[in-house]
Amino acid sequence: MEPLAQKQIRCLTGDRPTGPLHLGHYVGSLKRRLELQNSGAEVFVIIADFQVITDRTDTSRLEENVFDVLLDYLAVGIDPKKTTIFLQSRVPELAELTVYFSNLVTLPQIERNPTVKEELRSAKMKEMTLGLFSYPVSQAADILLFRPDVVPVGEDQLPHIELTREIAARFNVAYGEVFPLPKPELSTTPRLLGLDAGKKMSKSLGNTINLSDSREDILKKIKTAMTDSGREITYDPVTKPALSNLLTIFSVVTGGRRLDSIARDFAGKGYAEFKTALGEAVDAFIAPLRERRAAFAGDRATLVRILREGTYRAREEGMKTMRLVRRANHFEYPGIF
Numbered sequence: 001m002e003p004l005a006q007k008q009i010r011c012l013t014g015d016r017p018t019g020p021l022h023l024g025h026y027v028g029s030l031k032r033r034l035e036l037q038n039s040g041a042e043v044f045v046i047i048a049d050f051q052v053i054t055d056r057t058d059t060s061r062l063e064e065n066v067f068d069v070l071l072d073y074l075a076v077g078i079d080p081k082k083t084t085i086f087l088q089s090r091v092p093e094l095a096e097l098t099v100y101f102s103n104l105v106t107l108p109q110i111e112r113n114p115t116v117k118e119e120l121r122s123a124k125m126k127e128m129t130l131g132l133f134s135y136p137v138s139q140a141a142d143i144l145l146f147r148p149d150v151v152p153v154g155e156d157q158l159p160h161i162e163l164t165r166e167i168a169a170r171f172n173v174a175y176g177e178v179f180p181l182p183k184p185e186l187s188t189t190p191r192l193l194g195l196d197a198g199k200k201m202s203k204s205l206g207n208t209i210n211l212s213d214s215r216e217d218i219l220k221k222i223k224t225a226m227t228d229s230g231r232e233i234t235y236d237p238v239t240k241p242a243l244s245n246l247l248t249i250f251s252v253v254t255g256g257r258r259l260d261s262i263a264r265d266f267a268g269k270g271y272a273e274f275k276t277a278l279g280e281a282v283d284a285f286i287a288p289l290r291e292r293r294a295a296f297a298g299d300r301a302t303l304v305r306i307l308r309e310g311t312y313r314a315r316e317e318g319m320k321t322m323r324l325v326r327r328a329n330h331f332e333y334p335g336i337f
């Protein structure tokens with residue numbers, strides 16, 4: 001007899017290919033993806049290229065950005081033999097599912113989405129396009145096409161997962177149980193601030209440490225990173241937000257070393273000494289990534305194969321779900337199509 005197989009956990013998450021991924025991405029989502037991958041979960045990672053055009057029209061670097069994100073994934077240790085990495089725009093089933101979902105969502109449901117509001121505020125466009133307004137519906141399709149159990153994301157994505165669950169529930173009530181209600185999974189590390197310690201670490205704010213940064217960049221960025229007044233190295237996010245953020249970064253790049261233990265190492269020492277050590281620690285974390293990245297970067301054929309095969313696998317999975325969907329909502333047209 002076959003041994004009773006334990007049900008494999010399935011997870012889906014992804015990124016917009018708009019530029020290099022940074023430590024904030026690592027902490028917020030990449031790290032958890034790796035853990036899930038390495039614990040035997042079934043992981044799908046979407047490179048959400050359609051989402052790029054929700055807040056810009058310039059796509060001249062799209063392909064380059066897609067390959068950069070792919071390289072970032074491979075650099076941190078995402079293994080395409082275990083994890084399916086795929087390109088959103090090449091999975092037409094996503095578009096089809098979006099059509100069905102669009103009719104299950106009301107305008108107020110989207111209007112109250114704080115992430116969409118924030119994006120409209122920070123986007124260069126003055127008016128809301130239909131695409132920006134409705135991308136959460138398309139993102140719900142990104143997720144539900146794969147019927148995952150969990151979606152590891154950063155905090156800003158929570159409203160989207162909530163909407164995804166509402167859509168899944170509505171579909172199930174209207175047509176029968178097809179979709180699980182996927183659970184968001186937040187990182188246990190607090191969100192990283194940027195090196196300016198003002199807002200979150202974010203590409204658009206230019207305050208990031210990128211996973212692809214050179215040693216020189218890293219040392220320079222840390223050296224000029226914002227600190228607080230005073231000179232003691234202590235963790236206190238209220239009175240010393242900038243330094244506390246640097247301590248958190250120290251912890252992240254040293255595999256989760258305790259903040260108090262790191263601070264203790266620098267008792268009686270000043271910011272300069274701390275920053276030198278932090279620069280080295282960050283570089284030590286990035287160095288192996290840099291090596292893996294370089295190995296893949298020189299092998300375009302392999303990158304192409306990874307993206308193609310992942311997308312092919314994603315489509316197979318998507319077609320399975322679409323068969324269930326069309327059967328449930330009577331768009332199957334048996335005997336005809």
Ligand code: TRP
Pocket residue numbers: 012013014015016046048051139142143151153157
């Ligand atoms: N909106 C996500 C971001 O900006 C990217 C994304 C697209 C995504 N589709 C997804 C994340 C599905 C999780 C699941 O980072």
